[in-house]
Amino acid sequence: MPENKITTAIEQQVALADGFLRQQQALLHDIAALLLDCFHSGGRLFICGHGPFGALASLLGQAFLFRQTLERPALPAFALSNDAGLATFLAAEDQSDSYFSRQLRALTTERDVVLLLAGTYLGRADQEVIATVRQTGGRVVLIASRQVELGVPLPDITLAIPSDSEPRLLECTLTIGNLLCSLVEGDLFGI
Numbered sequence: 001m002p003e004n005k006i007t008t009a010i011e012q013q014v015a016l017a018d019g020f021l022r023q024q025q026a027l028l029h030d031i032a033a034l035l036l037d038c039f040h041s042g043g044r045l046f047i048c049g050h051g052p053f054g055a056l057a058s059l060l061g062q063a064f065l066f067r068q069t070l071e072r073p074a075l076p077a078f079a080l081s082n083d084a085g086l087a088t089f090l091a092a093e094d095q096s097d098s099y100f101s102r103q104l105r106a107l108t109t110e111r112d113v114v115l116l117l118a119g120t121y122l123g124r125a126d127q128e129v130i131a132t133v134r135q136t137g138g139r140v141v142l143i144a145s146r147q148v149e150l151g152v153p154l155p156d157i158t159l160a161i162p163s164d165s166e167p168r169l170l171e172c173t174l175t176i177g178n179l180l181c182s183l184v185e186g187d188l189f190g191i
Contacts, residue, residue: 009167012163012168016161016163017172020161020172021172021175021176027157031157031180032180034113034157035184038111041111045064045075045112045114045115046080046104046108046112046114047078048100048115048117050081050123050125050126054079056117056170056173056174058079060079060174060177061078061079064181065077068181068185069182070185070189072185072188072189078107080104104138108136108138109137109138110138111138112139114138115141116130116140116144117173117177119144120169122151127151130142131153134153139156139157141155141159143158143159143176146162146163
């Protein structure tokens with residue numbers, strides 16, 4: 001029985017990586033170009049996600065800030081999933097949905113990009129992120145399941161992963177984030 005689960009998980013992830021990511025190469029390059037434009041213009045990358053996608057946001061923020069594959073200067077990338085004090089204050093006031101938007105309202109400008117990581121559900125807090133960034137003039141890139149129902153306003157770019165399995169979505173989102181970081185590093189620092 002466990003061997004079947006392992007085989008199934010591997011097959012699902014390989015299908016996503018080999019099929020979906022190959023098909024999305026042009027979009028991945030477009031997102032990397034958007035990030036390059038952001039960094040060249042003095043903008044910053046903000047990454048956010050709830051639950052396990054918040055952990056991925058932190059990991060990817062560290063990859064952009066520290067490095068992916070080579071020694072280089074830090075890139076201005078920040079994960080917004082790490083402020084437990086703010087989360088507690090907002091929860092006490094029944095304002096948890098404004099956790100990211102409150103931070104983004106104070107921090108983002110028209111030069112910035114927000115990478116919003118979601119699973120199979122785009123909640124009110126995620127919609128607030130998109131609306132807030134739209135108000136500040138920044139750009140939003142959403143990485144989520146193809147099943148996510150988008151509201152208004154729409155993100156600038158959506159990378160819709162064809163899976164409803166949270167483990168596969170997490171793995172694919174991490175792979176996408178790592179690819180984007182590698183593409184940006186390569187273009188900025190010649191590797």
